[in-house]
Amino acid sequence: MFNHLFSKGGLSLERMRGFMQMAEAGSISRAAPGDANRQSQISRQIRELEHFFGTKLTKRNGRMLTLSPAGQRLSQLIRGQLHDLEDFRKEQAEQPKSLVIGAAASVLDWLLVPVLPAISTLLGNATLYTEVHRSRSLSDAVRDGRVDLALIRKSAVAKGDPMAAVMKVGFHLCIPRRLLKRGTSQQDASSPLVWQRLPFAAGRDGGEADAAIRNSMKGVGVDFRPKFECGSLLQVLKLVQLEACAAILPTVGIPSLDPKLVLVLPFTPMRTFDRTLVLHWNRRQMERRGIESGHLKRLARLIATQRLP
Amino acid sequence: MFNHLFSKGGLSLERMRGFMQMAEAGSISRAAPGDANRQSQISRQIRELEHFFGTKLTKRNGRMLTLSPAGQRLSQLIRGQLHDLEDFRKEQAEQPKSLVIGAAASVLDWLLVPVLPAISTLLGNATLYTEVHRSRSLSDAVRDGRVDLALIRKSAVAKGDPMAAVMKVGFHLCIPRRLLKRGTSQQDASSPLVWQRLPFAAGRDGGEADAAIRNSMKGVGVDFRPKFECGSLLQVLKLVQLEACAAILPTVGIPSLDPKLVLVLPFTPMRTFDRTLVLHWNRRQMERRGIESGHLKRLARLIATQRLP
DNA sequence: AAGATTGCTGACTCCTAAGTCATGTTTAAT
DNA sequence: ATTAAACATGACTTAGGAGTCAGCAATCTT
Numbered sequence: 199m200f201n202h203l204f205s206k207g208g209l210s211l212e213r214m215r216g217f218m219q220m221a222e223a224g225s226i227s228r229a230a231p232g233d234a235n236r237q238s239q240i241s242r243q244i245r246e247l248e249h250f251f252g253t254k255l256t257k258r259n260g261r262m263l264t265l266s267p268a269g270q271r272l273s274q275l276i277r278g279q280l281h282d283l284e285d286f287r288k289e290q291a292e293q294p295k296s297l298v299i300g301a302a303a304s305v306l307d308w309l310l311v312p313v314l315p316a317i318s319t320l321l322g323n324a325t326l327y328t329e330v331h332r333s334r335s336l337s338d339a340v341r342d343g344r345v346d347l348a349l350i351r352k353s354a355v356a357k358g359d360p361m362a363a364v365m366k367v368g369f370h371l372c373i374p375r376r377l378l379k380r381g382t383s384q385q386d387a388s389s390p391l392v393w394q395r396l397p398f399a400a401g402r403d404g405g406e407a408d409a410a411i412r413n414s415m416k417g418v419g420v421d422f423r424p425k426f427e428c429g430s431l432l433q434v435l436k437l438v439q440l441e442a443c444a445a446i447l448p449t450v451g452i453p454s455l456d457p458k459l460v461l462v463l464p465f466t467p468m469r470t471f472d473r474t475l476v477l478h479w480n481r482r483q484m485e486r487r488g489i490e491s492g493h494l495k496r497l498a499r500l501i502a503t504q505r506l507p
Numbered sequence: 508m509f510n511h512l513f514s515k516g517g518l519s520l521e522r523m524r525g526f527m528q529m530a531e532a533g534s535i536s537r538a539a540p541g542d543a544n545r546q547s548q549i550s551r552q553i554r555e556l557e558h559f560f561g562t563k564l565t566k567r568n569g570r571m572l573t574l575s576p577a578g579q580r581l582s583q584l585i586r587g588q589l590h591d592l593e594d595f596r597k598e599q600a601e602q603p604k605s606l607v608i609g610a611a612a613s614v615l616d617w618l619l620v621p622v623l624p625a626i627s628t629l630l631g632n633a634t635l636y637t638e639v640h641r642s643r644s645l646s647d648a649v650r651d652g653r654v655d656l657a658l659i660r661k662s663a664v665a666k667g668d669p670m671a672a673v674m675k676v677g678f679h680l681c682i683p684r685r686l687l688k689r690g691t692s693q694q695d696a697s698s699p700l701v702w703q704r705l706p707f708a709a710g711r712d713g714g715e716a717d718a719a720i721r722n723s724m725k726g727v728g729v730d731f732r733p734k735f736e737c738g739s740l741l742q743v744l745k746l747v748q749l750e751a752c753a754a755i756l757p758t759v760g761i762p763s764l765d766p767k768l769v770l771v772l773p774f775t776p777m778r779t780f781d782r783t784l785v786l787h788w789n790r791r792q793m794e795r796r797g798i799e800s801g802h803l804k805r806l807a808r809l810i811a812t813q814r815l816p
Numbered sequence: 817a818a819g820a821t822t823g824c825t826g827a828c829t830c831c832t833a834a835g836t837c838a839t840g841t842t843t844a845a846t
Numbered sequence: 847a848t849t850a851a852a853c854a855t856g857a858c859t860t861a862g863g864a865g866t867c868a869g870c871a872a873t874c875t876t
Contacts, residue, residue, distance in 0.1 A: 199531075200524065200589045200592075203524075203589060203592055207833080208833095209520060210520060210832090210833070211519060211520055212513070212833075212834065215509065215512075215513060226853065227852055234837090235835070235836055235837080238835095238837090238855080239834075241852095241855085242834095242854080242855085246833090250596075251595065252599055258842090258853090260843065260844070260852090261844060263852080271595065275592070275595060278591075279591070280508075280512060282584050282587075282588070283512055283518070284508075284509055284511065284512055286560065286580065286581060286584060287512065287560055290561055290562040290577060291561055516861095516862065516863080519862090521864065522863085535822075535823065536822055543866095543867090544865065544867080546822085547823080547865095547867090548865065550822095550824060552863095552864090554824085554825095570821065571822070571873095572823070
């Protein structure tokens with residue numbers, strides 16, 4: 199059995215590794231930035247694998263090299279195999295498992311980081327790696343095992359894939375009371391006319407939420423010109439906490455605000471943008487690690503019920 | 508990622524292969540009979556793997572070497588990986604998949620072989636390998652992927668494992684009419700007194716069914732001394748077809764007998780021995796091959812409904 | 817106790833594959 | 847047209863692992 203795999207040369211773990219690195223990085227040069235040797239080596243290793251399997255594993259895409267369908271399959275297969283071996287090694291070395299958790303920056307910082315210790319405990323003292331991703335790329339990353347767990351909006355998960363609901367997320371208008379005229383009622387503050395005169399902070403991460411905020415503002419006739427455009431919502435939150443400006447923030451950020459200092463109102467123009475946040479995982483990946491879906495559902499509850507100080 | 512797997516030597520496909528061969532065979536010497544070189548090589552390869560993972564993969568058992576629990580896990584992991592690579596290679600080479608089908612000799616010959624072509628078609632022109640196994644070892648073989656499909660008695664399948672019923676199997680007393688006195692009624696022939704004077708053929712394969720037959724005979728007061736003791740039930744069937752002797756045969760063999768020449772009666776002493784034959788498979792293994800359980804259930808029906816000429 | 821079986825070890829040889837370097841080819845941007 | 851980026855290729859050196867052989871040690875059989 200398996201004679202065909204060994205009767206001719208050309209297959210080796212190192213080659214598989216080289217190919218997989220290229221697959222992860224998306225191209226050869228990105229797999230080994232600044233190392234021309236390694237680049238030529240990976241190029242050769244891929245060609246040797248192609249010769250072994252008798253198939254093209256890559257295709258040209260401009261001057262870059264990307265995976266062919268067969269290459270996609272093989273790279274995922276190899277990733278899984280190396281993963282298994284690594285898990286076995288860790289297990290034998292009595293090192294804890296490691297898991298990669300991905301989410302958008304704000305979700306990670308506000309929702310996930312506070313419960314990381316509890317998550318680690320729940321998963322048998324696993325070592326946890328966090329990675330910032332966009333929603334769209336996250337579901338891909340989970341699908342092919344680069345990320346083990348993701349906190350992601352439900353609509354980004356392909357149906358049939360496993361997930362567990364965590365919480366609903368909406369958007370809120372957050373206005374430091376200091377910036378409002380004395381005696382401004384909550385109802386007054388809900389008026390676009392008031393918004394127009396407030397200094398705003400906004401994200402500028404190119405994400406969907408960011409674009410939606412700007413569109414919504416435009417939709418209600420506000421010429422939205424934020425005073426601060428920040429690379430991340432964390433910075434926006436900070437600016438609000440400093441009472442320097444108002445902002446539209448997702449639910450997950452609200453607990454960080456002091457209600458005595460900041461007025462928080464539902465941001466009605468984005469009601470349709472409300473979304474459910476779910477914990478998403480790759481079924482095979484979790485089976486491999488021996489983590490049952492019961493654990494993961496408990497984990498989702500844990501995240502949902504945690505409260506910030 | 509996976510740096511630990513490559514930062515030190517000691518891990519290679521060849522070594523994994525050597526280890527797995529030993530694991531399959533049960534000992535080093537059986538893995539390479541008559542080849543002292545290969546034996547010493549495998550011994551070394553195993554030790555190198557043990558050093559790499561920092562664990563014992565084997566333990567002594569008398570002068571033989573068997574797997575430690577960690578070795579068990581690793582060998583199954585490796586088998587799966589090589590299997591995946593082999594499947595991928597075949598797929599790319601546009602060769603059909605191959606599947607190993609196991610069953611007891613009689614079940615294989617009488618029930619399975621006639622439908623092999625149909626099975627192959629159903630599974631996308633797969634190449635099929637048949638292997639003769641005992642029931643007990645079969646369920647083990649399926650569990651760790653050495654055998655893909657097994658036709659096996661239901662009680663030998665661990666509960667929770669996937670299976671599909673094929674048919675009930677009982678045992679029948681088959682007596683060539685030539686051997687009975689003229690005018691012997693069917694009822695007369697059912698009497699142990701008649702059996703005592705008949706020449707019998709029986710299996711002597713050490714299987715459970717064989718032992719049960721002998722016990723049952725003893726139970727009804729027959730001093731069971733078969734005239735022929737054959738290594739396989741196929742030979743027993745042949746002897747009955749030749750009208751040379753009577754025999755106790757399982758349901759699957761009955762269609763090969765001409766009812767005009769051979770009287771077939773239920774063998775009542777073994778009623779409690781009736782069993783259900785099921786098609787059994789390894790869930791992961793079938794997922795790997797992309798074979799759905801719907802296909803397998805259809806396959807079970809196919810086997811059940813086939814009729815011998 | 818003698819012999820056979822099974823596995824382990826050391827000391828090699830040989831070969832595959834990893835790694836290095838220089839240079840060529842294709843494609844994209846200016 | 848020129849330049850730069852990304853990959854490919856040829857011609858090597860080096861290292862690690864496969865393969866071979868001889869001999870030893872432990873265990874079972876008789």
